Amino acid sequence: ASLTADETLPESVPQESQESDESIPVDAHEADEESDDKADSFNEDDPFSDINDDSDWSDDEGLNIRNVQFQEKLRHWALSSNISHYAVGSLLSLLKEETKFKLPKDPRTLLKTPTATSIDIKNIAGGQFWYNGVANCLKSYFTTMQPGPSTLWLDFSMDGLPIHNSGPTQLWPILMRVTDLPQAPVFVVALFCGKTKPASAEDYLRQLVAELNRLQSAGVTLGGKKVTIRVRAIIADTPARAFIKGAIAHTGYDSCLKCTEHTVYDRSTHRMHFSGVDAPKRTAKNFKAG
Incomplete structure (x- = not known):
C-alpha cells in the first residue's frame, strides 16, 4: 500500500515550515529608503552633527587643528555676543561632556x-580717578573682528550718581557709545569716585581730550583695519554741562549758556529768574573771557 503525505513527513516538522521563508516579505527598495532617512536625520548645518563620527577623529594632528579652530570660533561668538562668563562656563561644561x-x-x-x-x-582734587581710554575700549571689543564702517562716530555721557543713600560718596563715570554699532555695549572710558563732584574739570577731562585729539588726527587700528574716529555729541544734564564747560551753575547769576541775560533773585519765592529774553547771544570770545 502507498504512503500518504502525512505519513512521509516527520511529526516534529510542521507541514507549513516549507513556506516560512515567504511568511515575511521584504522590500529591498523600502529598506534602502529607511537607511537613507536615518542618514539624513543629521543636519548638515549642525556643527555637531558629525561629532561622534570616529572616522573624523582618526588623525591626531587633524583633531588638534579642528579643536583650535573650534575654540577660536567659540571665543569669537562669546566676545562678539557679549556672553557672560557664567554662561560660557556652563556651555564649556556641557560641550566637554557631550563632545570630544x-x-x-x-x-x-x-x-x-x-x-x-x-x-x-590716580589721586586728583576731590577724590580718585581711573582712566581706561577710548582706544583701549574699542580694541578690547574688536579683538577678533573688524568694524564695518571706516568711520566711527562716538557719543560721550558724563553725570554724577550716588553709590548709596547713607553717605556722600558718588561716582562720575565717562561713558562712551558707538553710534554706528547699536549692538555694541556702552563702554566705561573713565571713572571718578569722591565725596563730591570732581573739584577740577581740567583733571577730570584732560586725558580724554588729549586722547580724542590724537585719535581724530591719526585714527586707530581695530582688528587690522584703520578706522577714523569722530565725536558726534557729549551728553550731559544741566549741572554736568555747566561743570564740564566751566560755566556758572544753573542756580547762579548770569547762568545762561546761550545769552548774556542777567538773573534776579526773588526773595519772596527764593528763586532765581531771568529778567528778560532778548539779551545778546554769547560768543566764544566773551564766553572764554568769563
Whole structure:
C-alpha cells in the first residue's frame, strides 16, 4: 500500500515550515529608503552633527587643528555676543561632556582674560580717578573682528550718581557709545569716585581730550583695519554741562549758556529768574573771557 503525505513527513516538522521563508516579505527598495532617512536625520548645518563620527577623529594632528579652530570660533561668538562668563562656563561644561573637543574648564582661559591687570588709579582734587581710554575700549571689543564702517562716530555721557543713600560718596563715570554699532555695549572710558563732584574739570577731562585729539588726527587700528574716529555729541544734564564747560551753575547769576541775560533773585519765592529774553547771544570770545 502507498504512503500518504502525512505519513512521509516527520511529526516534529510542521507541514507549513516549507513556506516560512515567504511568511515575511521584504522590500529591498523600502529598506534602502529607511537607511537613507536615518542618514539624513543629521543636519548638515549642525556643527555637531558629525561629532561622534570616529572616522573624523582618526588623525591626531587633524583633531588638534579642528579643536583650535573650534575654540577660536567659540571665543569669537562669546566676545562678539557679549556672553557672560557664567554662561560660557556652563556651555564649556556641557560641550566637554557631550563632545570630544578638548576645551578649558575656566571661561577666562577660553576668552583669554588677563589674570593680572595693572589698574592705574590716580589721586586728583576731590577724590580718585581711573582712566581706561577710548582706544583701549574699542580694541578690547574688536579683538577678533573688524568694524564695518571706516568711520566711527562716538557719543560721550558724563553725570554724577550716588553709590548709596547713607553717605556722600558718588561716582562720575565717562561713558562712551558707538553710534554706528547699536549692538555694541556702552563702554566705561573713565571713572571718578569722591565725596563730591570732581573739584577740577581740567583733571577730570584732560586725558580724554588729549586722547580724542590724537585719535581724530591719526585714527586707530581695530582688528587690522584703520578706522577714523569722530565725536558726534557729549551728553550731559544741566549741572554736568555747566561743570564740564566751566560755566556758572544753573542756580547762579548770569547762568545762561546761550545769552548774556542777567538773573534776579526773588526773595519772596527764593528763586532765581531771568529778567528778560532778548539779551545778546554769547560768543566764544566773551564766553572764554568769563
